[in-house]
Amino acid sequence: MAADISGMRAKALEIFQAGVAAADPAHAVRRGLFLEGGVLSVAGESGDWKRIFVVSFGKAACAMAEAALEILPAEKVVSPALVVTNDENVREMSGCEVMGSSHPLPDARGLAAAKRIETLLAQAEEGDLVLTLVSGGGSALVPYPAEPVTLEEKIATTDLLLACGADIVQINAVRKHLSCFKGGQLTRMAAPANLKALVLSDVIGDDLSAIASGPTVPDPTHFDDVKAILETYEIWDKVPASVRSRIEEGVAGKIPETPKGDDAIFHQARTMLVGSNRLSVDAMMEKAAALDLEVRLYSDALEGNAREEAGILAKEAASLMDQVGDRPMAVLAGGETTVVLKGTGRGGRNQEFALAFAAAAKGLEPRWCFLSGGTDGRDGPTDAAGGIVDPGTLQRLSEQGLDAIAILDDNDSYHGLKASGDLVNTGGTGTNVADLQVLVIF
Numbered sequence: 001m002a003a004d005i006s007g008m009r010a011k012a013l014e015i016f017q018a019g020v021a022a023a024d025p026a027h028a029v030r031r032g033l034f035l036e037g038g039v040l041s042v043a044g045e046s047g048d049w050k051r052i053f054v055v056s057f058g059k060a061a062c063a064m065a066e067a068a069l070e071i072l073p074a075e076k077v078v079s080p081a082l083v084v085t086n087d088e089n090v091r092e093m094s095g096c097e098v099m100g101s102s103h104p105l106p107d108a109r110g111l112a113a114a115k116r117i118e119t120l121l122a123q124a125e126e127g128d129l130v131l132t133l134v135s136g137g138g139s140a141l142v143p144y145p146a147e148p149v150t151l152e153e154k155i156a157t158t159d160l161l162l163a164c165g166a167d168i169v170q171i172n173a174v175r176k177h178l179s180c181f182k183g184g185q186l187t188r189m190a191a192p193a194n195l196k197a198l199v200l201s202d203v204i205g206d207d208l209s210a211i212a213s214g215p216t217v218p219d220p221t222h223f224d225d226v227k228a229i230l231e232t233y234e235i236w237d238k239v240p241a242s243v244r245s246r247i248e249e250g251v252a253g254k255i256p257e258t259p260k261g262d263d264a265i266f267h268q269a270r271t272m273l274v275g276s277n278r279l280s281v282d283a284m285m286e287k288a289a290a291l292d293l294e295v296r297l298y299s300d301a302l303e304g305n306a307r308e309e310a311g312i313l314a315k316e317a318a319s320l321m322d323q324v325g326d327r328p329m330a331v332l333a334g335g336e337t338t339v340v341l342k343g344t345g346r347g348g349r350n351q352e353f354a355l356a357f358a359a360a361a362k363g364l365e366p367r368w369c370f371l372s373g374g375t376d377g378r379d380g381p382t383d384a385a386g387g388i389v390d391p392g393t394l395q396r397l398s399e400q401g402l403d404a405i406a407i408l409d410d411n412d413s414y415h416g417l418k419a420s421g422d423l424v425n426t427g428g429t430g431t432n433v434a435d436l437q438v439l440v441i442f
Contacts, residue, residue, distance in 0.1 A: 008442050016424075018286070031198075031274040042129070044270065051125075055133070060430055081095055082097055082120055085100065088377075099112070104140050135432055144181035149246055161233070164233040169210045174230070182219075184216065187265050197269075199273050200276075200431065202277070230247075291330075306356060307408060311356065313333075324442065333436070348414070356413075358370070370440075377427050380414075
């Protein structure tokens with residue numbers, strides 16, 4: 001049985017890695033940018049622009065910019081291209097100014113990078129192209145708080161939203177209305193130049209207005225929505241006074257809304273989705289079939305509280321046990337869960353999902369393994385991508401005097417999985433299309 005579990009863990013990792021590989025940023029860029037017969041096509045439209053400004057931000061920013069610069073006519077590109085990414089993905093790049101910033105909580109370097117982008121785009125004129133490359137993490141990496149909110153106050157607000165379990169769409173709705181950059185405002189910044197954006201999605205459902213807080217597309221949310229979100233999670237009275245003041249002024253119509261779909265700035269602008277979580281799920285399904293596993297799609301839009309979803313999936317696993325025939329079964333999912341912080345430990349949603357599944361699957365027959373991982377290689381504020389657990393996980397913890405439930409109650413899944421030898425460590429992948437889950441039953 002130990003040999004079977006070892007082999008199935010290896011298969012689960014191989015399936016996960018196939019999903020990550022499908023989100024390769026260079027391939028994504030080439031879906032939306034190409035040069036044929038001297039004619040440049042971007043986001044489905046061709047043009048003969050005078051100059052080309054390149055701005056790339058997000059966890060896949062370096063790879064996306066590199067791929068774009070290989071295609072663009074060099075004589076038209078305004079140098080340097082501006083690239084903003086998380087610290088682990090920073091590297092030297094020819095023709096680029098690469099700036100490191102913080103994720104998931106923004107920092108002063110990100111603000112400086114956003115202002116650097118603003119300065120560059122101030123040079124763009126009618127007849128120029130602003131090529132914008134957006135990937136997951138972009139919302140935190142280029143913060144540009146709107147007055148009177150300071151960066152520290154915006155960070156405090158983001159921190160409260162993360163801690164209360166708000167989902168990424170809700171968090172981004174708040175960020176847009178506290179920003180000079182998000183919610184279509186980058187397109188406003190680029191006008192009158194022609195903006196085209198290629199987007200690698202980390203948002204389930206691929207809502208372009210939610211990815212990196214939708215800097216290049218119309219914003220469907222309003223100040224009323226933002227106030228409702230903060231009140232729903234009972235943090236309205238906890239956010240800084242400047243945040244409440246700005247939102248109240250917005251609700252009263254005293255300051256402008258984020259740009260909507262009828263704004264003239266969007267008439268020539270185009271934003272194209274070039275990669276997503278669903279493409280990675282499809283790649284996992286193909287890999288699982290190639291490994292001679294029976295394939296079941298559990299969900300391509302997995303959301304909700306990680307600990308609760310783990311319990312639901314464990315019940316599904318119990319019902320599938322009797323359906324496994326001669327071939328092992330791979331039950332696959334993609335999405336992005338949330339964690340409500342109640343303890344003082346360290347971890348991320350994927351590690352919590354994995355450990356919670358191990359706890360919930362305690363009564364199952366010992367012929368399964370489960371992996372939950374982030375495609376960016378970084379789960380929360382840790383150096384792990386996620387976790388992979390099996391029927392021996394709880395025993396390995398017990399042998400060290402540790403209890404899975406107590407660990408989960410303290411939100412300390414990182415140290416728990418490290419103790420049981422069940423962390424998934426990939427290093428930074430240079431991409432980000434949210435999370436992937438692999439359950440193998442044999």
